[in-house]
Amino acid sequence: MSFDKFGQGDEFDEWSRKIHDIMDEMQKRDFVHFRDSGTWQPATNVYETRDTYHICVELAGVPREQIDVECSEQQRITIKGNRRQPRPDGVEGPLSIHAMEVDEGPFWREIDLPEPIEVDHLEAIYSEGYLWITVPRKTTE
Numbered sequence: 001m002s003f004d005k006f007g008q009g010d011e012f013d014e015w016s017r018k019i020h021d022i023m024d025e026m027q028k029r030d031f032v033h034f035r036d037s038g039t040w041q042p043a044t045n046v047y048e049t050r051d052t053y054h055i056c057v058e059l060a061g062v063p064r065e066q067i068d069v070e071c072s073e074q075q076r077i078t079i080k081g082n083r084r085q086p087r088p089d090g091v092e093g094p095l096s097i098h099a100m101e102v103d104e105g106p107f108w109r110e111i112d113l114p115e116p117i118e119v120d121h122l123e124a125i126y127s128e129g130y131l132w133i134t135v136p137r138k139t140t141e
Helices: 009-028
Strands: 044-048 052-058 067-073 076-083 105-112 123-127 130-136
Touching: 044 105, 067 130, 076 130
Parallel strands: none
Antiparallel strands: 044 052, 052 130, 067 076, 076 105, 123 130
């Protein structure tokens, strides 16, 4: 069996990443909007309890001041910011790279929840590389 016909090295890595991004988007299409070009999307978990939504966003290495959380609509939460390229402490000058899987640069994630939320009661806590957003469901009275 030979794999000589289709891309090797950098060309294959680029196509592989694009295909992965497309598959990721297709899997999440009903819950998360497509991202802006030139940005990456952090891994996100969304949990639901009887009264509250809990959103966990993996943002290791992103300073707290580089993270922006917005509620632009009654059911939409947007998380955006920027992560610098990680670099070994104390190392200056050029580096040879053997693997590069950690996303860097601007990120953007938009989450549509299935029902209205109490935007004024949103809480966000950043701890150990995770951004935790807690927001209650809107009560109908």
